[in-house]
Amino acid sequence: MLGDIITPDLFASALRMATPLALAAIGGTICERSGVVNIALEGMMLVGAFFGTVITLATGNAWLGIIAAVVSGVAVSAIHAFASINLRSDQVVSGTAINILALGVTGFMMERLYGHPGTTDPTGTLGPVFKFAMSDDGFFGTIWNWINGIFLSHTPIVYMAIIIAIVAQWAMFRTRWGLHLRALGEHPRAVDTVGVSVIRGRWIAVLMSGGLAGLAGANLTLEQVGSFTENMTNGRGFIALAANIFGHWTPVGSYLASLLFGFADALQIKLQIFRGEINIPPQFFLMLPYVLTVVVLAGVIGRAVGPAAVGKPYEKE
Amino acid sequence: MNRKWRSTIAVLLALTLLVAFVPGCASDDTEEPTTEEPVTEEPKTDIKAAMVTDVGGLGDKSFNDLSYEGLQRAEQELGVEIEVLESREITDYESNIDQLATAGYNPIFAVGFLMTDTVAKVAPMYPDTNFGGVDEFFDPVPSNVVGLNFKEQEGSYLAGVVAGLATLDSFDSKLNSDNTIGFVGGMDIPLIQKFEAGFIAGAKSVNPDVKVISLYAGNFTDIAKGKELGYSLIEQKADVIYAAAGAVGLGTIEACKDKGALFIGVDADQYLTVPDSGDVMLTSMMKRVDNAVYETIKAMVDGSFPGGQIQVFGLAEGGVDLAPYHDFETKVPQAIKDAVESARTDIISGAVTVPEAP
Numbered sequence: 001m002l003g004d005i006i007t008p009d010l011f012a013s014a015l016r017m018a019t020p021l022a023l024a025a026i027g028g029t030i031c032e033r034s035g036v037v038n039i040a041l042e043g044m045m046l047v048g049a050f051f052g053t054v055i056t057l058a059t060g061n062a063w064l065g066i067i068a069a070v071v072s073g074v075a076v077s078a079i080h081a082f083a084s085i086n087l088r089s090d091q092v093v094s095g096t097a098i099n100i101l102a103l104g105v106t107g108f109m110m111e112r113l114y115g116h117p118g119t120t121d122p123t124g125t126l127g128p129v130f131k132f133a134m135s136d137d138g139f140f141g142t143i144w145n146w147i148n149g150i151f152l153s154h155t156p157i158v159y160m161a162i163i164i165a166i167v168a169q170w171a172m173f174r175t176r177w178g179l180h181l182r183a184l185g186e187h188p189r190a191v192d193t194v195g196v197s198v199i200r201g202r203w204i205a206v207l208m209s210g211g212l213a214g215l216a217g218a219n220l221t222l223e224q225v226g227s228f229t230e231n232m233t234n235g236r237g238f239i240a241l242a243a244n245i246f247g248h249w250t251p252v253g254s255y256l257a258s259l260l261f262g263f264a265d266a267l268q269i270k271l272q273i274f275r276g277e278i279n280i281p282p283q284f285f286l287m288l289p290y291v292l293t294v295v296v297l298a299g300v301i302g303r304a305v306g307p308a309a310v311g312k313p314y315e316k317e
Numbered sequence: 318m319n320r321k322w323r324s325t326i327a328v329l330l331a332l333t334l335l336v337a338f339v340p341g342c343a344s345d346d347t348e349e350p351t352t353e354e355p356v357t358e359e360p361k362t363d364i365k366a367a368m369v370t371d372v373g374g375l376g377d378k379s380f381n382d383l384s385y386e387g388l389q390r391a392e393q394e395l396g397v398e399i400e401v402l403e404s405r406e407i408t409d410y411e412s413n414i415d416q417l418a419t420a421g422y423n424p425i426f427a428v429g430f431l432m433t434d435t436v437a438k439v440a441p442m443y444p445d446t447n448f449g450g451v452d453e454f455f456d457p458v459p460s461n462v463v464g465l466n467f468k469e470q471e472g473s474y475l476a477g478v479v480a481g482l483a484t485l486d487s488f489d490s491k492l493n494s495d496n497t498i499g500f501v502g503g504m505d506i507p508l509i510q511k512f513e514a515g516f517i518a519g520a521k522s523v524n525p526d527v528k529v530i531s532l533y534a535g536n537f538t539d540i541a542k543g544k545e546l547g548y549s550l551i552e553q554k555a556d557v558i559y560a561a562a563g564a565v566g567l568g569t570i571e572a573c574k575d576k577g578a579l580f581i582g583v584d585a586d587q588y589l590t591v592p593d594s595g596d597v598m599l600t601s602m603m604k605r606v607d608n609a610v611y612e613t614i615k616a617m618v619d620g621s622f623p624g625g626q627i628q629v630f631g632l633a634e635g636g637v638d639l640a641p642y643h644d645f646e647t648k649v650p651q652a653i654k655d656a657v658e659s660a661r662t663d664i665i666s667g668a669v670t671v672p673e674a675p
Contacts, residue, residue: 007552009548009549009552013545013548013549016545017541017545020541103405107374110376116375116376117374117376117403118374118375118376118377118378118382118564119376119378119564119567121592122592122593125571125575220541224540224541224544224568225540225541225544225567226571227567229538229540229564229567230374230376231538232539232540232541232564234536234538234539234541234542266545269532269546269549270549272532272533273530273532273550273553281505282505282532282533282535283505283535286505286533286535
């Protein structure tokens with residue numbers, strides 16, 4: 001039975017399900033490192049998913065759709081940036097408002113554009129980047145099939161997410177921009193005194209998080225599902241926030257945390273298949289990813305301490 | 318500090334306005350431009366019928382849309398005035414029903430199992446208003462409420478017969494030789510278990526050795542999860558998959574198209590409602606919520622609202638049925654069609670009783 005549960009497909013499924021979480025989580029990491037809380041990831045993801053679909057349906061080109069998803073995510077995040085940085089409003093309230101707004105606007109525009117609520121017409125999905133044949137060459141063939149099945153069967157944004165995690169990690173801890181970003185979240189006044197604009201630095205970080213959340217939305221619609229349905233993000237933005245905390249506000253950490261959540265979700269599906277043999281109700285498996293979230297946040301992985309100035313609007317003296 | 322508060326309030330107000338404006342627009346699709354008013358001989362009534370959707374909302378291609386179809390038919394054929402309010406959150410149920418009842422709508426349909434408690438609570442507050450609860454069961458039934466229930470297990474039994482025989486067959490290249498079929502459920506609640514139980518019973522009745530794998534998504538909205546569930550079933554060699562999971566099933570259809578398996582739709586004839594699904598859509602288990610809603614309004618127009626009752630619509634009452642095979646019409650062997658017919662006869666005559674829980 002174990003051999004039936006632990007298959008290449010289990011890990012491939014984990015990678016697929018981790019991708020939208022990871023992109024949004026990395027966005028959240030960048031945003032919070034700059035000192036701005038972003039609980040609007042869910043809404044930004046939803047808007048990205050929607051406009052990615054709209055542009056793909058209009059142009060027939062999924063790549064233009066992906067660009068549109070990123071741009072629309074950035075546009076929505078600009079509302080959050082303006083409210084929380086320039087107007088210094090409460091960042092949690094602004095984020096909540098954006099989540100509700102995104103739900104309403106996408107539903108409303110769908111009616112206006114397509115004349116019906118619910119689900120859009122199918123866009124088709126982007127195929128895998130590589131297409132390698134399976135091998136039946138004994139031991140090495142099996143190893144190849146595992147590598148092929150787990151790592152080489154994916155769509156473009158899945159690979160993009162891995163690259164983004166690594167690049168963002170490097171940029172955050174090895175570049176001048178990264179130093180400024182981290183300082184913005186810890187001690188914005190210090191950044192201000194050395195002549196770097198807090199406002200500008202935070203704006204860039206918030207816009208980046210919007211773009212990444214939009215890309216996460218594009219992954220959901222253009223790669224996974226192939227159409228947009230109202231409220232299809234289904235709380236992923238909030239799980240991404242947890243992944244960001246679990247990952248200790250680092251991009252690679254966020255990615256790995258998302259991978260763990262994705263794995264828990266993939267595993268619960270596999271366990272459901274064999275529930276007849278182990279006789280456990282499916283509700284138990286369905287709650288696994290959430291139990292994991294709570295356990296993780298309860299401090300099993302060590303105390304998570306966020307940036308000191310996160311959530312505090314910066315006021316120049 | 319003062320300035321900060323002012324700005325905060327300004328932004329909040331602006332956003333509140335925007336948000337408040339959205340639901341208002343979302344429901345105005347009901348006022349469809351009636352450019353061609355059908356000239357019917359039906360006498361106009363002054364009955365105003367309304368419905369409150371579940372959180373799936375209109376466009377779910379499932380019971381919300383079907384209830385609305387029943388309402389629209391009543392508008393066209395009986396001349397009643399209609400209205401629909403969509404629930405975005407579970408917390409909208411009560412305020413939506415209140416709003417309609419206060420505005421004088423009667424009857425009001427509350428669509429979906431999840432609204433049961435709300436209807437039981439609100440109905441006594443509006444004794445002069447009649448309520449129809451789609452998929453809702455009450456005990457006791459308030460005198461101004463009718464529960465509209467369906468024997469989903471009977472229709473699902475027929476779907477099981479089709480799936481159980483199809484997986485043994487090879488009329489389509491997507492069918493394999495492993496004797497395995499799959500079921501995708503939304504939430505693991507008694508309502509969805511009726512679908513699962515009927516499906517399994519139907520499949521086993523014609524193919525006792527068939528392996529049926531059931532997976533639950535835990536919700537009715539996560540399409541991406543539906544696709545992963547579909548992938549997992551197909552990896553387990555399931556070649557016919559039946560989904561009773563709302564929008565989650567749309568993701569499962571994608572998985573079937575992607576990895577090659579046949580799909581059996583639910584609630585509506587999904588061949589007609591899901592675009593580009595013809596290659597995999599073997600048939601659908603139709604739940605005629607539209608008929609139930611229409612008949613209830615008609616009874617009301619005729620002055621005989623069946624208040625205080627639970628009405629159950631099964632195969633015999635035309636409440637559930639299988640949709641046409643459409644693109645598979647010529648491919649599906651006559652033996653399968655005959656088996657479905659004989660199962661139907663047996664269920665209606667009472668020779669076969671379909672279980673409600675797996």
